[in-house]
Amino acid sequence: xxxSRRMKNMKASEIRExxxxxxxxEIISFAGGLPAPELFPxxxxxxxxxxxxxxIGREALQYSTTEGYDPLRKHIVDRMSKMSxxxxxxxxxxxxxxxxxxxxSGKIFLDPDDIVICESPSYLGAINAFKSYxxxxxxxxxDEHGMIMSHLEETIKENPNTKFxxxxxxxxxxxxxxxxxxxxxxLIEIANKYDLVIVEDNPxxxxxxxxxxxxxxxxxxxxxxxxxxxxxxxxxxxGLRIGWVCAEDELLNKYIMIKQGSDLQTSSMSxxxxxVYLEDYSLDEHIEKLIGVYKTRRNLMIDTMKSTFPKxxxxxxxxxxxxxxxxxxxxxxxxxxxxxxxxEKVAFVPGGSFFPNSDTKNTMRLNFSxxxxxxxxxxxxxxxxxxNNEM
Amino acid sequence: xxxSRRMKNMKASEIRExxxxxxxxEIISFAGGLPAPELFPxxxxxxxxxxxxxxIGREALQYSTTEGYDPLRKHIVDRMSKMSxxxxxxxxxxxxxxxxxxxxSGKIFLDPDDIVICESPSYLGAINAFKSYxxxxxxxxxDEHGMIMSHLEETIKENPNTKFxxxxxxxxxxxxxxxxxxxxxxLIEIANKYDLVIVEDNPxxxxxxxxxxxxxxxxxxxxxxxxxxxxxxxxxxxGLRIGWVCAEDELLNKYIMIKQGSDLQTSSMSxxxxxVYLEDYSLDEHIEKLIGVYKTRRNLMIDTMKSTFPKxxxxxxxxxxxxxxxxxxxxxxxxxxxxxxxxEKVAFVPGGSFFPNSDTKNTMRLNFSxxxxxxxxxxxxxxxxxxNNEM
Numbered sequence: 001x002x003x004s005r006r007m008k009n010m011k012a013s014e015i016r017e018x019x020x021x022x023x024x025x026e027i028i029s030f031a032g033g034l035p036a037p038e039l040f041p042x043x044x045x046x047x048x049x050x051x052x053x054x055x056i057g058r059e060a061l062q063y064s065t066t067e068g069y070d071p072l073r074k075h076i077v078d079r080m081s082k083m084s085x086x087x088x089x090x091x092x093x094x095x096x097x098x099x100x101x102x103x104x105s106g107k108i109f110l111d112p113d114d115i116v117i118c119e120s121p122s123y124l125g126a127i128n129a130f131k132s133y134x135x136x137x138x139x140x141x142x143d144e145h146g147m148i149m150s151h152l153e154e155t156i157k158e159n160p161n162t163k164f165x166x167x168x169x170x171x172x173x174x175x176x177x178x179x180x181x182x183x184x185x186x187l188i189e190i191a192n193k194y195d196l197v198i199v200e201d202n203p204x205x206x207x208x209x210x211x212x213x214x215x216x217x218x219x220x221x222x223x224x225x226x227x228x229x230x231x232x233x234x235x236x237x238x239g240l241r242i243g244w245v246c247a248e249d250e251l252l253n254k255y256i257m258i259k260q261g262s263d264l265q266t267s268s269m270s271x272x273x274x275x276v277y278l279e280d281y282s283l284d285e286h287i288e289k290l291i292g293v294y295k296t297r298r299n300l301m302i303d304t305m306k307s308t309f310p311k312x313x314x315x316x317x318x319x320x321x322x323x324x325x326x327x328x329x330x331x332x333x334x335x336x337x338x339x340x341x342x343x344e345k346v347a348f349v350p351g352g353s354f355f356p357n358s359d360t361k362n363t364m365r366l367n368f369s370x371x372x373x374x375x376x377x378x379x380x381x382x383x384x385x386x387x388n389n390e391m
Numbered sequence: 392x393x394x395s396r397r398m399k400n401m402k403a404s405e406i407r408e409x410x411x412x413x414x415x416x417e418i419i420s421f422a423g424g425l426p427a428p429e430l431f432p433x434x435x436x437x438x439x440x441x442x443x444x445x446x447i448g449r450e451a452l453q454y455s456t457t458e459g460y461d462p463l464r465k466h467i468v469d470r471m472s473k474m475s476x477x478x479x480x481x482x483x484x485x486x487x488x489x490x491x492x493x494x495x496s497g498k499i500f501l502d503p504d505d506i507v508i509c510e511s512p513s514y515l516g517a518i519n520a521f522k523s524y525x526x527x528x529x530x531x532x533x534d535e536h537g538m539i540m541s542h543l544e545e546t547i548k549e550n551p552n553t554k555f556x557x558x559x560x561x562x563x564x565x566x567x568x569x570x571x572x573x574x575x576x577x578l579i580e581i582a583n584k585y586d587l588v589i590v591e592d593n594p595x596x597x598x599x600x601x602x603x604x605x606x607x608x609x610x611x612x613x614x615x616x617x618x619x620x621x622x623x624x625x626x627x628x629x630g631l632r633i634g635w636v637c638a639e640d641e642l643l644n645k646y647i648m649i650k651q652g653s654d655l656q657t658s659s660m661s662x663x664x665x666x667v668y669l670e671d672y673s674l675d676e677h678i679e680k681l682i683g684v685y686k687t688r689r690n691l692m693i694d695t696m697k698s699t700f701p702k703x704x705x706x707x708x709x710x711x712x713x714x715x716x717x718x719x720x721x722x723x724x725x726x727x728x729x730x731x732x733x734x735e736k737v738a739f740v741p742g743g744s745f746f747p748n749s750d751t752k753n754t755m756r757l758n759f760s761x762x763x764x765x766x767x768x769x770x771x772x773x774x775x776x777x778x779n780n781e782m
Contacts, residue, residue: 002554004500010652011648037452053436053437061628103653125652131652239451240452241654241656257402262520263488263654266487267631273660
């Protein structure tokens, strides 16, 4: 049995394998990027699903268009305007989560050995999706304002087969960093200058706990070269698998064509349920509730880290999103630490997988949205003890 | 903006484009492969969705494993046994429709210029999914028993870079033909001899209107080289987007890995709704109902064709599935005919797109599941008039 070349590069995502381990209920897990299930609007969804099935049930069970359900696409346009992006529903393709938008971006742009430029570190799921198209990665150093632009431009010059720049400008996964407005503008300038596409991934932008909202890179796009990927997985619920791609007409047509061959369309039922929810209830109010709870959890995690982690551990307080990124002294290997942590019934994601090229061993990602306050204190305290033993 | 090489081969599926045209309510459409919406179990689904949201609502809205929801995987094992396939739930991956299984097969096996062997004609959606991995096709002639085996073996010998053989042995789309047991056995022998994978696509196998059920090719598999693709789109409802891949352990792991990078998982909600339906109701009874209605529609369509189509039109009576395949005299170009047909408010799919290599102009595919009896008579009569004008 002969497989395609790409299969040689593919291995199961470390996060998913670890998630399996950590699904045992006795484990306090900071590993996944899961929203808090106790906040899901279950009662509202009960009403919504009843309404969908009783009013448009047959339509919801039938095939529908690849592009997506128009009323949902129109609601997405409204959400985009909250991120300062003016667009129309014809420029929206509904996808099965934003992961699918990443996969399609790889398929549309990448031939073997083409270059993807990304932040260092970058989102593991994106790295895996792009890698399946046999590309190479160039990682750009970042500071607290985003990618370092001189490093970006130099890298582009050195790599003429660069196809796109992949960025998560808001509360980056895993680093938690947010790009300044200046860097966003400069990124557009550079993309224009070198005729490159920008893939802007924004799953957490609406989960800001403090500070000023910054305009999406897409909103600064002057030449239609930014592909924006959005999702309802973090602001509503991931189980419905609803995300979207926003791009200019001709470019979006490529995504629609690829979607057609990939799975024809996203669930007619899920799309209608979400559209009715957005019509009948306020997602903004729901997000306000999420922000209240997640901010408390973030603060509690940071406070507990301050009092239990060794002074050598470095981390920043993210202004939003779901993650805290921790850098440890170089002699610590967080993959080895993870084995000990699971013995102590606490879990995190070792940071190595977030670097496509390097083998950085001394970092970890902690999620603060999924565990309740008690578990955060208990789990971080356990981790702190383990870390102190390693110093 | 530079796209990947594959995008040069890609064009929007003719069916989807035509479907858009034919969505106007005044058109009698035999174009799509849509089930009859009036038969969807809407009342039962209302109960099912209420039960899911009120008992496991938070779980249904959360992320879950890539492989799929275990109770659903176990129900799929039961359905497989009805097709004579003995398997376990660990060998099932839940996908977003069987289209996704086709896409993954392309991704897992195909490098540029690799060969896919398929029936001539073959399913348009599969051709497009494979083509996106820059493969070449070899079409094998078929007779009323399936692929002609001498032609298959000869083609394999001529094409050492053949990766897999793609077949739809039951009520093939578009030809309506069904493979004999002998050909199924011979196919396995040949695949074993030349170390090839078989991708068996079986969306309609349970929709048999007469004759004896034949064992799936997968059930004859002696060396774990058959990948079986199933779906609930035709037997239950396509709007949920639930299909599956069944394959041996190591091979299934490749599909799981690709699923992970593609969209993480199929909708948690849809999987649970379907699992509860399968637990609380009888899909067999539902399929019996479908068979009753679809058989009547098939018979009515065939009878109307007999009385209104010119004698030069050739077609067989399919023992199951959703389609009747029509061969017309060579001077007829069904793409041109389609334009006239839409003017007369009736639609079909021109057959050309079902041939990956040749430019066969004189065929058409008619769907009989989606239109009611009155529309079948009226639409076929209109088509018959058009065809008679062309003779």
